[in-house]
Amino acid sequence: MKSSKIFNKTLVSSAVLFATMTLAGCSSTMEQAKYADGTHDVSAKGKKGLITLTVEVKNGHIIDIKTKSHNETESLYLNAERLLSKVVTNNGHEGIDAVSGATYSSNGILKAINSLPRADGSQVEYVAVGAKEESGDDNFKLKWSIQPQLGLLKGDYYYEEARFRQGHMGSVSIVTEINNSDNVIFAEFNESGRPNYYTRLYQDVPKRMSEYNFSMGKKKGTAWVQSALTMEKLMVEQDKLTFDLNPDFDPSLGNKLKEPNRLKYAGIDVVAGASNSIQQSMVPLTAKIHANINGKGTNERFYQHAEKLVDAKGNWTGVTAMLRLVVDTETKQITKAHYDEVFADEKAQIKDASQKKFYRQSKYESINYVEPARIGFNVMIDGLNAHLQQGGSLFLIDDLPATGDTGSYAATGFTKRSNSWDNYLKQAEILYKEMRQDGMIIEHKKQ
Structure with a gap:
């Protein structure tokens, strides 16, 4: 009897185990049934035309893929x-x-x-990807922000630039409240690597919104821009453009973060990674501007507008458009123009997967960013600046690079119109309207 009970108990246990394994097997099969069974031809656009694949699916799993047709460059497609x-x-x-x-x-x-028919009938939106080799350091711990102030900013404009320490180019922009020079409302310091910089990659490259900050962070544990941001905040919050020399300054302590006498000027607290830039360039340049404010003044007015770019559903794409214009208050002519598209501070905020690696950078200053129109974004914007300085219209820009669909890289150096020009025109309209209301710009022709 006892033996019979043990036998029956074993049968029950075996049945439960078999049922569990069967259910698990069914569950596993259900999980694997991702795609609809059969042989499917699926297509999507590559660089030069449609790429068509023949995909064989069995039990919801892709078991074979063959290229049916394509128009790509053969060597590239083989990769x-x-x-x-x-x-x-x-x-x-x-x-x-x-x-x-x-x-x-x-x-x-x-x-x-991605367009392969799915077993449940759903369709997932495709998000473009970049090459892994080009992606940034996912474990980068430093934090800083390069985001521009959203909305409209305008005021009296002061600017100074000069080379320092073996040829680096430092520049400072200061904007004060209109007719109230005691109120500093905007301060920005930038620096470009010297032409003979030991790393060719950063020769003449602006440091503020480029990969330079990541390189500096890996070497010294701090981003170059962090010192600039600290000083800019101090200048705006305290309306302070001049600094007294530190009587106990000891240059041998320059890289000692905790030493009070490591800095040349009193009353500032900057990160060691850019202390030379601040002490040898930013502070002397702002001192010149301070002298100008209290001397000859300025005949230039600054206008900036920044706006987050959104998709068709109104969601931020992770890119912010920013246009700056400087105008001569007497001639009403544009003396300086700069347009840029700034990537979000965090990868997760950038919708396009292929652009996530450019977080905390801008299209203009990034070394590695590639404009889809196949021309340097900086080349486009430098062309815009020259066009406007020469009296060209804010809106008639068809003579600039990548403003048309040529389809011929060999003939023109670009292939299609850059979407950034449409973003620029929107910002230009906003600033133009404001400047006209202020009587600060002559009439510009439109299409």
Whole structure:
């Protein structure tokens, strides 16, 4: 009897175990049924045209992918085609990076896979990806912000620049309240690497919103821009543009963060990584501006407008458009213009996956950012500045790079109109309206 009970108990346990394993197997099968079974032709646009793949799906799992047709450059596509085996192994495109040097072809392949019919009938929105080799350091711990002040900013404008310490170019922009020079409402310091900088990558490159901050952070544990931000905040909050020399200054303590006598000027507290820039460039330049404010004054007016760019649903894309114009108050002519698109401070805030690596940088100052129109973003904006300084219209910009769809890189150096020009025109309209109301700009022709 006892033996019978043990036998029956074993049967029951075995049945429960079998049922559990069966359910687990069913659950596993259900989880794997990601795509609709069958052989599917799927397509998406690469760099030069449609890429069409033939995908075989069995039990909801991709088991084979072949290229049916494409119009890509053969050598580039062969590199991108290496992704096919990864997609099979991964059973989908999620989490797979583009192949460096074949980003457009890679995204064409991955987007085609994304259009594969799913077992549940759903359709997931595709987000473009970049090459892993180009991505930033995911574990970068330093924090700083490069975000411009949103909305309108205007005031009397002062600017000084000069080379210092082996040829670095330092510059300071100060904006004071109109007709009240005692109130500093905007301060900005920038520096470009000297032309003979030991690292070619950073020769003549602005440091404020470029990869330089990340490089500095990895070497010295601090971003260059952090000192500039500290000083700018102090100047605006205290309306302070001059600093007294520190009587106990000891230059040998320059990199000793906790030593009170490491700084040349009293009353400032800057990060060691950029203390030379502040002491040798920013402070002397702001002293010159202070002298001008209390002397000859200025005949230039500053206007800036910054606005977050949003998608069709009204959600921030993680990019902020910013336009600055400086105008001569006597001639009403534009003397300086700068447009930029600034990436968010955090990767997670940037919607386009291929642009996440540019967080805390701007399109103009980034070394590695590639404009889809295939011309340097800085080249476009430098052209805009020259165009406006020469009396060109804010709105008639068809003579500038990447303002038209040529389709010919060989003939023009660019292939299509940059979307940034439309973003610029919107900001230009806002500032133009404000400047006209103030009587600070002559009439500019429109289309």
